[in-house]
Amino acid sequence: MYSNRSEVWYEMNILFMLVSGLGAAVLLLVVACSLFSRQILLRWYRVRKAPFNDPLRMQMLEIAIDAGMPAAELCFIDSPVVNSFSVGNRKNSSIVLTTGAIEQLSREELSCMMVYEIAHLMSGRRLEGIAAVLAGTLTMLPVAALWGAVFTGFGQEYDPAPKLIKFFVTSLLAPPAALLIQITSRESVKYESDKYAALLCGSSAAIGMLSKLCNQESWDVNPSHASLFIANPLTEDDIYNTLFRTRPSIDDRIKRLEGAGY
Amino acid sequence: MCALGISFILYMFILFVIIVVVTFHARDFDLGRTLTITAVYMTVLLIYFAILFVVFKRKIDASK
Numbered sequence: 503m504y505s506n507r508s509e510v511w512y513e514m515n516i517l518f519m520l521v522s523g524l525g526a527a528v529l530l531l532v533v534a535c536s537l538f539s540r541q542i543l544l545r546w547y548r549v550r551k552a553p554f555n556d557p558l559r560m561q562m563l564e565i566a567i568d569a570g571m572p573a574a575e576l577c578f579i580d581s582p583v584v585n586s587f588s589v590g591n592r593k594n595s596s597i598v599l600t601t602g603a604i605e606q607l608s609r610e611e612l613s614c615m616m617v618y619e620i621a622h623l624m625s626g627r628r629l630e631g632i633a634a635v636l637a638g639t640l641t642m643l644p645v646a647a648l649w650g651a652v653f654t655g656f657g658q659e660y661d662p663a664p665k666l667i668k669f670f671v672t673s674l675l676a677p678p679a680a681l682l683i684q685i686t687s688r689e690s691v692k693y694e695s696d697k698y699a700a701l702l703c704g705s706s707a708a709i710g711m712l713s714k715l716c717n718q719e720s721w722d723v724n725p726s727h728a729s730l731f732i733a734n735p736l737t738e739d740d741i742y743n744t745l746f747r748t749r750p751s752i753d754d755r756i757k758r759l760e761g762a763g764y
Numbered sequence: 765m766c767a768l769g770i771s772f773i774l775y776m777f778i779l780f781v782i783i784v785v786v787t788f789h790a791r792d793f794d795l796g797r798t799l800t801i802t803a804v805y806m807t808v809l810l811i812y813f814a815i816l817f818v819v820f821k822r823k824i825d826a827s828k
Contacts, residue, residue: 681820742767
């Protein structure tokens with residue numbers, strides 16, 4: 503039992519300071535994410551900006567002008583997977599293409615991919631980027647816990663103990679992170695962006711682009727960022743990855759485009 | 765939804781840790797205090813998981 507009132511008062515003060523400190527840290531993180539979500543995500547994936555005279559950049563500028571939107575910054579990520587994502591708002595945005603997409607897609611299909619991303623930016627889903635950074639910070643912590651366990655003598659990264667610690671932290675943090683992602687993402691935006699891409703580039707190019715996104719090898723991205731990509735880069739092997747599934751399947755998107763006949 | 769089940773069990777483990785820490789700190793096991801902590805924690809946890817279940821059920825079923 504607590505022996506006296508002053509001890510309880512002291513402990514309540516400590517608890518209050520801890521809660522206030524945590525609240526202030528979360529508030530600071532939210533403000534930082536809302537201001538710098540684009541820059542954080544671009545740095546996260548170590549993207550490189552397209553050179554000024556890059557033909558793809560010119561192509562993207564033409565599309566942006568046709569769409570009546572300020573030009574987005576074009577960036578590339580080195581990855582063999584065909585995928586892309588966009589971050590930012592209507593005025594200040596970036597479109598990121600993988601090198602796999604540039605190598606494997608035709609010119610029309612690449613246009614289609616960029617139109618999709620521009621349509622996505624035009625829908626004003628800025629919250630998605632902010633939520634992705636916030637949730638991404640949470641889903642990064644299990645990896646930090648794994649390495650913390652490795653460096654504090656629980657074994658190597660392939661040993662059961664650090665893996666168990668990582669799983670424990672994932673189990674605690676994945677549901678709130680996935681909740682944040684699910685609340686902020688809208689499935690209709692994906693369908694609308696597909697429709698916009700098909701209208702501007704033709705349904706055959708849009709369907710060709712989508713069909714090349716099917717059956718790819720998985721890409722080890724942060725699960726919280728999966729909703730930003732044009733196609734889900736995660737596999738369903740990890741049970742927690744299913745919680746981050748926000749987009750309709752590629753087959754469903756192709757069927758919709760075929761049915762609409764743009 | 766298997767993922768949510770596992771998370772629920774692990775959140776219960778956190779309750780166990782809280783009770784152990786409080787009991788050790790007070791150097792006494794007080795059933796009333798333990799039941800109060802459990803009731804408050806479980807109420808918050810059940811509401812939280814109800815929200816998670818509803819949101820994931822709706823969103824993930826729609827994305828299939």
